[in-house]
Amino acid sequence: MVDKKVITELSEIVGEEYISTKQDVLLAYSSSASMASDPIIPGAVVRPTNAEQVSRIIQVAAKYDIPVTPRSGGSSLQEEVIPKLDGLVVELMRLDEIELHKELRSVTVGAGVTYGVLEKFLKEHDVFLPVYPESALVCTVAGNVAVNGAGPGSSKFGCTGELVLGVEVVLPDGQIITTGSEANPYAPGPYQRYAFGPDITGLFIGSLGGFGIITKVSMKVFKRHMFYDYNTFGFETHEQAERFMVDIKQNDINGVFTSLYEGPVLELFMDMIGEELGIPKYEWPFRTVSMTIGRVREDMMKSDAELAKKLCEKNGGHVIGISELPYSEWTGRLWFFVRACYIHGWHWRTLYHHQTPTNAHRSVEEIRDVMEKYGFLGHTAGFASGHSSFNAYPHLYFDPQDPEDEQKIRDAHKELAKTLFKTGAVPFKLAPYWADAIEGMDSYMAFLELVKKTIDSRGIMNPRVLGGL
């Protein structure tokens, strides 16, 4: 329970309507989209409307040593917004401003703006924020910066963090700072992230609210691609497919979304949603690369498409030529993945991570091993996620009405995090799922702890993340 005196102070900031200690409301904030997670009931929830209110809330929380969990879309899958018992949840969905800086090719959005909302807005201006998390209709841009997510678009543009020009953050003492070029009060807007020395913006990317609450983010936007090529490429060995993925990058082919699927995994997906999306039936090979090439000019697109076919054959593959799969992935990017994730009845735990493209098969092997050992259904697939990385998204399925099954997945999940770590994989962020998996990083973790203690000496900011530092 949060003390009544504290509730009164918080009410004075946000107004009585926007604070709740009702049991049902607290219960609804005890969980998120993360599955097989123990719900934890907070003491109160507040819904501020701007950074100034967030600042005053944090000052009250600091005064009374109340742990604070920032939350926006509530779509995170790795327990990032599960609160502390009796803590305070600061829900940011009311921060919904959008400001386009067309000449600067950037946009600034409040922490409550989802990708779906922003996409509609940007489309009217013929630009786009080219990386979309799979939960784009629910997830906020600021939330995705806080977790440094990836998704369709990442194969060309990298993780969300790569697109950030600056952030507005409320620090644990209530101070509000703006990073990047906007730190200069005379700057015309966000145009350069690397300003005034160290990359302070980067400190908050993937920080999960452990250093402060992001209230605004400024992002790069790009002219929308007008010309696309959609194609699929088949390979009989993982080496062939992985080398092809590297060649695509080496030759500057603009694969905005380049997915790599194991044959049986693609069969599973197609069984679920193939017909619905109009994807023809096909006996998918050992490995399939599904690629959307996007360009602002047609000649560039055609050139890329031709070269991709040659590189496929050079690596021993064959052009499958089914365009409907990449077409659905890209044009339906706000829907395709969410549908694939929820059309079946299973609950699942995930363990998003990056590999190198030539190590993608190691993630497949590790999840297969753990599936065999524990005896459950699951899969992993992934996509090129930047300069030289590959994002894998393993799903471990369980029946939520069977506690033994759920426990099995929790155990398998824990083990998988450890084995994946040893393949050289890295998580996007230090969410609770990864806390037990990392080893041999003592100096790094000690430094991270120093940073945390320096910024958040009371340890009130989302204490469950960053390995519980």
Next chain:
Amino acid sequence: MTEVDLDELMENLAQCRRCGICRNAVYEDKGFDGVCPVWKNSAGFETSFMRGRIQVALALLEGRLEKTAENAESLYTCTLCGNCTSICAAEFDPAKCLESVRQVLREIPNEVRDTLAKKILENNNPYVEENRTRRYWVREVGFDIPSTGEVLYFTGCTAGLKLPETAKATAKVLKAAGVNFAVLEEEPCCGSVMLRTGMVDEAKRNAEKALEMIAKSGAKTIVVTCAGCLKTFREDYIERFGFDMPKVLHMIEYLKPLIESGKLKLKKSDEIQQITWHDPCHLGRALGVYEEPREILKAIPGVELVEMETNREAAMCCGSGGGLRSYDQEQAKKIAADRMHDAEEIHADILATACPFCEHNLKDGAIRIDSSIRVVDILDLIAEQLE
């Protein structure tokens, strides 16, 4: 089938994996510009949209949350509009599940719900003690309407008692089309609101009474002007109660072929008017009737049909469904005002609909935002344009 299979319900509720798409998804490809009207027009806590409601429902059903009126509040602040069902990526119907949850948890006190059911059972309508007054509009149409016949116009409580102009307009249109029709002497409530609020046993008792009266009328076809009556007769009476019902049509379904064949002639509107169509949730999402009213409106000479940003499967609700208008009138009116803003944005002169609940609530919404848009039932419009 009036009992809820609890195992099946729990299995369905477990389909919700809390993705949150039911809150405010904006997805142009599917026509969504937001999803939950309550979330959008309230303080916006998690319990104001379906993800939170399902978590509360599960906690109440599993005993993790005490069964009190306060804890169950979010179960009743939902219009059951079904927009969440339209966009849900999982294979279940959240709105239908919530309706079942209300039924299972009916032991939780709820004065508004209980009063509504009591009034309907006692008075045959939720509004007045003298139910026979609901047929008084017949005196004003200028011709006799029998109480038996092959075509029965089931007026509904709201048209009969609150919006009699729609009932009169319907009678005028039917007569103009040369249809001999009847209106029951003392028509009962269809029981829709009882079903939506979880009072299924009471609804069944009421429905048995209604069925008997309908049977006595000799009706082979029932026409209605209320989307709630339509859904209740066409779906619930048959699927839930296993009744053998005559054919049930909304007037817009009944009239469309009459207009197309020229049996019912419509004259040109005095001036060109931009009319937008508000899809009632019970008519659209529930029963898939989207195009018939649009075709009828387009058939009125001089009318230009303009669409609000959200329409058909993704149309935002008027705010009055699911018992919300009774449970939280203020909330219902806020939602109505928001829907009227949608109509204002496209500069509509008239907003037409085919549900007296929608019409009644949207009129209040128009007042709230000082809108000059005329909110009207489509039957009123058709009656005005009769040759």
